[in-house]
Amino acid sequence: MASINPYIHFNGNAEEAFTFYKSVFGGEFATVVRFKDMSFEGAPNFEKEAEKIMHIVLPIGKNSMLMGSDTPEQMGKHSEVETRSKISINAESKEEADKIFNGLSKGAQVEMPIQESPWGSYFGMLRDQFGIEWMVDFDMR
Secondary structure (H helix, E strand, O other): OOOOOOEEEEOOOHHHHHHHHHHHHOOOOOEEEEHHHOOOOOOOOOHHHOOOEEEEEEEEOOOEEEEEEEOOHHHOOOOOOOOOOOEEEEOOOHHHHHHHHHHHOOOOEEEEEEEEOOOOEEEEEEEOOOOOEEEEEEEOO
8 A cells, every 4th residue: 555754845954943843753864865965967066055855864763754955946946834744743642742842842933722613623733843733633533
């Protein structure tokens, strides 16, 4: 079966963001590739951004991965307040949902506090300190 794993882009602070996500979700990075590691004929010159993240992977749970990168300056900047797709996390317990939501809430704009919802789940929504939007859910049914 195919799997879906979010891939998020940053304006030069992917390493900071992923270090934060690692503190929330735990685990170790499966992959960290920097722009300086791009050494092939015809590769763009990323000398100024050599230490920035070209690709990073943080496994979450048994079958999910959060992936991301910095966007090189030559490709422009991402608007950190635009409407993006939200990353939905399905927790295995109410306690895990609280732990994740509270962890991601550091420096965040909470759009909907985590609480019991009318549709039968324990749910909260926020935009984290890096502008990434998250939905945290535990199905109580």
